[in-house]
Amino acid sequence: MPEQNFLSTIYAVARNAFREAVRDRVLYNLIVFVLLLTAAAIFLGELTAGQEARVVTDLGLSATLIFGVFIAIFVGVSLVWKEIEKRTVYSIFAKPVSRSNFIIGKYLGFCVTLLFNTLVMAVGITLALLYVGGTKFIAGVWPAAYLIFLEMTIITAVALVFSSFSTPALSALLTFFVFVIGHFSSSLRDLAQAMGSEAAVVFFNVIYYLLPNFSLFSVISNAAIGQHPPASMLGFATLYAVAYDIILLTLATMIFRRRNFK
Amino acid sequence: MNVVEIEGLSKMYETGFLKKKRNLALDGLDLQVKGGQIFGLLGGNGAGKTTTIKILMSLIFPTAGTARVLGRDAADVAMHSRIGYCPESPYFYDYLTANELMDYFGRLFGLDAAARKRKTDELLTEVGLAEKDRGRQLRKFSKGMLQRVGIAQSLINDPELVFFDEPMSGLDPIGRRDIRDLIAGLRAKGVSVFMSTHILSDTEALCDDVAILRAGRLAASGKLGDLLAKDDAGRSLIVEVQGVKADEIRGTVEFIGGATLEATPDGANITILDESDLDAVLAVIRKAGGRLTRVEPAKLSLEELFVRDTSA
Ligand SMILES: Nc1ncnc2c1ncn2[C@@H]1O[C@H](COP(=O)(O)OP(=O)(O)OP(=O)(O)O)[C@@H](O)[C@H]1O
Ligand SMILES: [Mg+2]
Numbered sequence: 001m002p003e004q005n006f007l008s009t010i011y012a013v014a015r016n017a018f019r020e021a022v023r024d025r026v027l028y029n030l031i032v033f034v035l036l037l038t039a040a041a042i043f044l045g046e047l048t049a050g051q052e053a054r055v056v057t058d059l060g061l062s063a064t065l066i067f068g069v070f071i072a073i074f075v076g077v078s079l080v081w082k083e084i085e086k087r088t089v090y091s092i093f094a095k096p097v098s099r100s101n102f103i104i105g106k107y108l109g110f111c112v113t114l115l116f117n118t119l120v121m122a123v124g125i126t127l128a129l130l131y132v133g134g135t136k137f138i139a140g141v142w143p144a145a146y147l148i149f150l151e152m153t154i155i156t157a158v159a160l161v162f163s164s165f166s167t168p169a170l171s172a173l174l175t176f177f178v179f180v181i182g183h184f185s186s187s188l189r190d191l192a193q194a195m196g197s198e199a200a201v202v203f204f205n206v207i208y209y210l211l212p213n214f215s216l217f218s219v220i221s222n223a224a225i226g227q228h229p230p231a232s233m234l235g236f237a238t239l240y241a242v243a244y245d246i247i248l249l250t251l252a253t254m255i256f257r258r259r260n261f262k
Numbered sequence: 263m264n265v266v267e268i269e270g271l272s273k274m275y276e277t278g279f280l281k282k283k284r285n286l287a288l289d290g291l292d293l294q295v296k297g298g299q300i301f302g303l304l305g306g307n308g309a310g311k312t313t314t315i316k317i318l319m320s321l322i323f324p325t326a327g328t329a330r331v332l333g334r335d336a337a338d339v340a341m342h343s344r345i346g347y348c349p350e351s352p353y354f355y356d357y358l359t360a361n362e363l364m365d366y367f368g369r370l371f372g373l374d375a376a377a378r379k380r381k382t383d384e385l386l387t388e389v390g391l392a393e394k395d396r397g398r399q400l401r402k403f404s405k406g407m408l409q410r411v412g413i414a415q416s417l418i419n420d421p422e423l424v425f426f427d428e429p430m431s432g433l434d435p436i437g438r439r440d441i442r443d444l445i446a447g448l449r450a451k452g453v454s455v456f457m458s459t460h461i462l463s464d465t466e467a468l469c470d471d472v473a474i475l476r477a478g479r480l481a482a483s484g485k486l487g488d489l490l491a492k493d494d495a496g497r498s499l500i501v502e503v504q505g506v507k508a509d510e511i512r513g514t515v516e517f518i519g520g521a522t523l524e525a526t527p528d529g530a531n532i533t534i535l536d537e538s539d540l541d542a543v544l545a546v547i548r549k550a551g552g553r554l555t556r557v558e559p560a561k562l563s564l565e566e567l568f569v570r571d572t573s574a
Contacts, residue, residue, distance in 0.1 A: 005372075012369035016355070023357035087353050091415060094319045094347035094425075095370045098339045260322040 006101050013097070013105025014112065017079070021113040026075060029067050030120050036063055041128040053134020057141060058224040060125035065148050065220065068118060069179055072152040075113075076159030077171040079106050080256065089261055100253040107160060107249060111153050118149040140223035143234055150241040151217040155179055157248035158212070164255040181207060182214035212244050263333075265423050265454045266295035266318065271327035273313050273478075287313040289478040290327070295456060295471070297423070300449050302469035302486070303458040309475040311458035312350050315427050318456075319347050332423060343371060346421035350428050350458075352412030356401035360386060360411050363400065364418060371419040378418075385414040390440040405432035413441060417448075424448065426457040430464055442467060498536075498560035501543055504529035506552035518542045529553075533560055 021027070037060055044055050080103060083089045092102060122145035129137050158178050162171035181188075189208045192200040216237050219229050273288040288310045295301045303311050316322045317329050320337040334341040354363050361382055368378035386396055389410040400408065409432045416424055429445065430438050445468055448455055459465055465472060465486065473483035482489055508525035515523050521534045521543060529552065532543055540557070547554060 008372055009370060012366060015369075016358075016366050020355065020357060087349065088355055090319070090321060090349040091347065091352065091354065091367070091412075092370070093321055094342060094345065094349075094416075095367065095419075096339050096341075096343040097370055258323070261316070 006098070009097055009101045010105040010108065013102055014109035017106045017109025018112050021075065021110060026071060026113060027117060029071060030117065030124075033063055033067060033121055034124055037124050037128050041131050052132040053129055053137050054224050056125065056128045056132055056134065057137045058220065060121070060128060061141065061144050061148070061220040061223055064118060064121045064125070064145060065151075067121070068114060068148055068152045069155060071117065072114060072155040073159055073172050073175045073179070075110060076156040077163040077168045077175065079110055079156075079160060079163070080252075081163045081168050081171075084259075084261055087261070093261075099257050103160070103253050103256055104249060107156065107245075110156060114152050114156070115149055118145050118152070121145065137223065137226050140219075140226060140228040143229050144219045144223040146234065147217040147219055147229075147237055150237055151214055154212050154214075154241055154244050154248070157245050157252070160252045161248050161255070164252045164259075178211055179214070182212045183218065184215075185211055186213055186215045213240075216240060263297050264294045265297040265332055266293065266301075266456060267328075267330040267333075268293040268314070268318075269328050271314070271317065271329055272325045273310075273317065273322065274325040287478050288317075288324070291475075291478065291480060293473055293480060293483070295454075297454045298449075298452060299470035300445060300455040300457065300468050302465045302472040303456065303475065304460060304465060304472055305458075305475035305481075306460065310478040311475060312427055313478075314475070315347075315425050315456075315458060318425065343419060344422045346416035346419065346424040348409075348412040348416040348424070348426050348429060351405070351431065352408055354400050354408070354411065354415070357399060359399055360391060360396045360403075360414075363411065364415060367415050368418050373418070381418050381420075385417055386411075388440075388444055389414045390437060406434055406437050409433055410437065410441075413444065421453065423454040423456065426455065428459055428461075429457055430459065430461055438464070499534050499540065500556075500558050500560045501532040501534065501540070501547075501554065502526075502529070502556040502558075503532065503547050503552045504555050506530060506547060506550045511546055511550050511552070514546050515543060518546075529555070 037056070040056055040059050041052070044052060044059075083092070083106075089102075093099065122142055125141050125145075126138050129135065129141070155175060155178075159171055159175040162174045166174070185204070185208045189201075189204040192204040219227075222229065268291055271288050271291040271293075272286065275285040275287055277283050277285070287308075291310070291314065293314075303314065305311050313322070317324050318331055318336050323337075329336040331338075332341055332344055355366075358366065364382035364386065365378050368381060373381065391407065391410050391414070395403070395407065400411065403411070409429070413426070413429060416426070426445070429441055433441060442464060445455055445457070457469075469486055471484065472486050472489065474481040474489075506529055508523060508530040511530070512523050515521050515532055519535060519539045521532055521539060524531045524533070534540060534543055544554065
């Protein structure tokens with residue numbers, strides 16, 4: 001028996017997770033996206049003279065976020081849960097695959113799917129911008145798309161944690177709450193500070209530090225006015241996302257390790 | 263060397279969210295399985311066979327006791343490169359083809375591309391999966407076809423020890439023969455086999471040692487032959503006759519040294535406790551105009567052993 005190292009195990013699991021997403025037609029959302037964008041580029045121009053590029057950027061990136069979050073939540077919650085439910089984990093864990101390597105592999109494989117999805121969308125927006133003559137917006141689209149991708153990796157990890165101890169429906173709901181609250185947690189904290197209520201400050205601080213702060217990743221409105229974020233911000237967001245992902249995956253693994261498979 | 267060592271193994275399932283229901287599936291099971299042979303774990307539905315195997319695969323964790331495989335703790339991941347497992351009614355990624363599934367699993371053992379291809383072809387042929395089906399997605403497979411794939415995938419790493427949970431379930435007669443031959447072939451190659459089953463003919467045909475589970479406890483264990491011979495301490499014989507009315511000869515026969523008579527559709531089966539009574543019994547049969555069709559040593563059939571040991 002050749003020596004098996006954990007990296008090739010993770011690679012094999014990730015590779016299969018990517019294939020699973022493709023065969024389960026996750027990428028079909030791209031067709032809808034492209035249709036939407038094409039329609040926008042063609043028809044909106046007539047309504048909003050001189051504003052086409054702004055609208056295409058705003059609409060394109062918003063759709064990228066919404067589609068991405070939708071996929072991250074729904075595929076994320078079933079990523080591992082489905083394997084337990086359908087008992088495909090039986091033959092996996094009888095092989096030299098640790099539970100943590102399996103989770104990491106599934107997660108990474110799905111992140112590659114999300115990356116691919118986002119990449120195609122960013123290309124779509126770029127082409128649409130070229131078509132409507134909004135070349136100067138392109139420099140803002142790519143960093144924005146990258147930040148959306150980072151946000152989705154966190155949402156997937158959140159979904160994974162919830163689904164390791166609750167049902168997919170409940171996990172999806174909870175993950176959606178985290179997504180919404182995560183977008184407003186910094187505004188809520190500021191609001192609480194302004195109100196000056198001691199209890200509210202403490203409460204919203206806890207939420208702010210416990211839940212991911214997604215406002216770090218939202219630059220859609222900036223991109224829509226032709227701005228692009230500084231490299232330092234991208235760097236910080238990357239570190240923040242990776243740290244969050246690692247913590248969440250560790251948590252999911254700790255729960256998953258003790259599970260009895262029915 | 264023992265390939266499986268189980269000591270004081272208990273498993274309590276807890277179900278229900280608010281009102282917890284407890285179910286003791288294994289109750290202090292002790293079991294040692296020797297290597298180089300085919301071991302059969304027998305027992306009726308719900309006796310705890312699957313539970314035992316799942317603990318050995320560390321898919322579930324015991325409530326008490328220990329389980330060791332190939333001298334290592336069942337949860338030792340590295341040890342898993344030396345074993346194989348085909349679950350009960352296996353289910354695999356239905357978006358993969360049989361070839362792709364084998365390839366994926368081969369990767370999990372670190373096999374290179376050439377070895378994966380070779381083992382895939384070899385094993386899928388051995389389990390009798392038609393060539394035209396190998397490139398089809400598993401979602402289109404029948405139960406028996408999945409069972410064959412399940413057996414094939416469990417052998418991709420040339421394991422020293424394989425676990426089969428009801429390997430014959432869902433198979434047609436040809437499939438059963440194929441898998442029976444395959445399991446016998448494994449033993450010939452020096453591979454140890456641990457299989458659960460309630461199909462008695464397969465047990466008789468394949469298993470060296472067996473253990474019988476009843477309600478999560480060991481009801482009996484040992485060489486199959488010894489278990490079957492256990493009760494006919496003397497030299498009891500069964501005399502099968504035809505062409506007589508059982509009730510007409512019952513009185514006379516049962517007068518002979520503790521012989522017992524059991525009616526059959528066209529005659530009777532007479533059990534005598536000693537060969538020396540045979541002549542007397544034959545005389546009675548001849549007189550009644552019956553025909554002797556068979557005389558054989560009274561071995562407990564596995565059916566009887568099984569029923570007795572699982573229902574008592
Ligand atoms: N996931 C589970 N949750 C609750 N109880 C379970 C679970 N799995 C098995 N049991 C119970 O444990 C006992 C043993 O079940 P097990 O599946 O080990 O039996 P078995 O011998 O494999 O039976 P069969 O021949 O039907 O496959 C049964 O009473 C069963 O109801
Ligand atoms: Mg079973």
